[in-house]
Amino acid sequence: MALTRRNFVRAAGLAGAAGSGALLAGCARGAADSGANEPAAAGAAGAGVGPDGVSQVVITMTPSSEPAAGFDPLVGWGAGEHVHEPLIQSTLIATDNNLAFVNDLATDYGCSEDGLTWTFHIREDVMFTDGVPLTAEDVAFTINGIVNGEAAEADLSMVDEARAVDATTCEIAMKRPNNALLYTLAVMGIVPAHAYGPDYGEHPIGSGRYMLEQWDRGQQVILRANPDYYGDAPLMDRVVVLFMEEDASLAAAQSGTADVAYTSAALAGAVPAGYALLNCASVDSRGISLPCNPAGTDVTVEGDMVYAGGNDVTSDLAVRRALNYGIDRSQMIEHVLAGFGRAAYSVGDGMPWSSEAMRVETxxxxxxxLLDTAGWARGDDGMRARDGLPCAFDLYYAAGDSTRQALAYDFADQAAALGIAVEPKGASWDDIYLRQYADPVLWGWGSNSxxxxxxxxxxTGWGNYAQYMNDTVxxxxxxxxxxxTVEESYPFYQAAQWDAATETGVAPEGAATWVWLANVDHLYFEREGLKVAEQKPHPHGHGWSLVNNIDQWSWS
Structure with missing residues (x-):
């Protein structure tokens, strides 16, 4: 399994996440040699038509979008680093374009008064692609497999066990009340108890809108419509996904190989002839964690893993607040993202659980x-220090990510104008994880939950890199x-960000544990004549979230 920040911390005994959430704007369109091999199935019969005459769309995704363990929901398919609908498998519930929960397999569901038992009633007309009916036993098998699976990335840590009451009723017993269960169930594909085995990820049997037709590792995946799907028949018969780097993705559009090719702000001006720029709103946030404790405050995980922790500069609240107020996010977005983004103030801006208290004006x-009052005085070189300690720190970012690199250097330039010396350091994730509690890190986050x-x-959250701990929060x-209900949870999430009554929270007015920079637009080159269905807000990462509703795409 590929190492990601989520399964890295899971290996240390911590939990992961998945999800769905609220309403943002959808997509906008505008006009604005890689050495890649052309796949056998792509472009063979012209745009929009597969080699056998059926409707087809060819899409490029990043190499990291390829599921290392295959199409297995009991490992990471649909969950983990990039959350999305599993397509090959059905889910109990799903989310609509407004990100409200809707039924898929479930006909209805509810929770007991004490919050410890969820009951789901499921459809009777669903069959796996091998002809075997899907029952509550398969639902319970899937949930228990994730609960007990060491490699599972979907977060069901709140679940004790699931049990099939009868063929159409499944009960989920909880360890503790937790409505976040619904966010995981909305992307958790149901696998067949009778046909699940070690090679399931390579040969998945599901009941979803699509079936796996072909998988050439490191190159492409081909999905075809499930003729026995219980819902509306997919409008797109075949989906070809090509895994390639950004420059190869551009070349695939330029050559007409791809119908939808992902791109970045740096390349967005090079729209190939016959294509338009598809700009999808996201909650894909870039932000910097700011350790709140002094250096030497080591962090112990699960009793035996010790990480260096704390930072003598960012542990000063005045520094953390000054960075939040002193950074011009709009200027950064113009410089680094060519305007393809929005200022970020939290993880989940615009979601119903976000708080206006997180927003700050430059x-x-x-x-x-703030810095003057805290005693950080400027020297002859314009940089600040206090009691012989320079107001300086290292900022780590993923070395292979040019956007994060550019954001880090722009942040450093703006911090220097405040008298704070920031040294960007590109590093591998393996090295960054070792420093995540001691040094600021430029992270990418974002989820519809x-x-x-x-x-x-x-x-004790697996992402509390700032190590701010407060009982009220x-x-x-x-x-x-x-x-x-999830609706009843929103005021509590908002109070955790800032509670005026107790003057506690992580907002800039409070502990200022992060400085959030930008929500990065997800950009694609879209072939003319293709009708991409309305998109939900995209979570972190260019990938499978684009094709959540691929069955509704069509050619004009």
Whole structure:
């Protein structure tokens, strides 16, 4: 399994996340040699038509989008690093374009008064592609497989066990009340108990909209419509996904090989003839974690893994607040993203659980006053220090990510104007993970659920790199997850970000544990004549979230 930040911390005994959430704008369109091999199935019979005459679309995705363990929901398919609908498998529930929960396999569901038992009733007309009916036994088998599976990336840590009451009824017994269960179920594909084995990921049997027709590792995946699907028949008969680097993706569009090719802000101006630029809104956030404890405050995970922790500069609240107020996010987005993004103030801007208290307007004068008052005096070189300690720190970013590199250097330039010396350091994720509690790191996050907000903020959350711990914040987060409905959870999530009554929270006015920079637009070259269906807000990463509703795409 490929190492990601989620399964890295899971290996240390921590939990992961998945999800769905609220309403943002959809996609906008505008006009604005890689050495790649052309796949056998792509472009053989012209745009929009497969070699056998059926409707077809060819899409490029990043190499990291290829599921290392195959199409197995009990490992990572649909969950983990990039959350998406599993396509090959059905889910109990799903989300609509407004990100409200809707039924898929489920006909109805509910939770007990004490929050400890969820009951799902499922359809009777669903069959796996091998002709065997899907029953509640398969639902329970899938859930228990994830609960007990060491490699599972979907977060069902709140579940004790699932049991089939009868063929159409499944009960889920909880360890504790937690409505976040629904966010995981919305992307958790149901596998067949009778046909699951070690090679399932390579030869998946499902009941979803599509079936796996072909998988050439490192090159492409081909899906074809399931003729026995119980829902509306897919409008797109075949889906070809090519895994390639960014420059190869551009070449695939330029050559007409791909119908939808992912791109970046740096290349967005090079729209090939016959294509338009498809710009999809996202909650794909870039932000910098700011360790809140002094150096030497090591972090122990699961009792035996010790990481260096703490930073003598960012542990000063004045520095953290000054960075939040002193950075011009709009300027950064123009410089680095060519305007293809939005200012970010939290993980999940615009979601119903986000808080307006996270938003800050650029105020360089206020940032300067914070630093002056805290005793960080400028020297002859314009840089600040206090009691012999330079106001300086290293900022780590993933060395292979040019966008994060550019954001890091722009952030460093703006920090220097405040008198704070920031040294960007590109490194491998293996090296970054070892420094994640001691040095600021430029992360990429974003999910259509509040689970990441919880984990990045809760005292023992797997993403609490800032190591800020507050009982009031924890209590609000716990109350949010224990609420009977997701709607009832929103005020508690907002209070965890800033509670004016107790003056606690992670907002810039409070602990200022992060400085969020930008939500990165997801950009694609889209062939003229292709009708890409309305998109949900995209979570972190160019990948499978684009094709959540591929069955609704069509050619004009």
């Amino acid at each position: 105020d360089v004068a206020a940032a300067e006053r 509040p689970v990441e907000l919880f984990e990045l903020t809760y005292s 924890d209590a609000n987060l716990e109350a949010a997850q224990a609420a009977r």
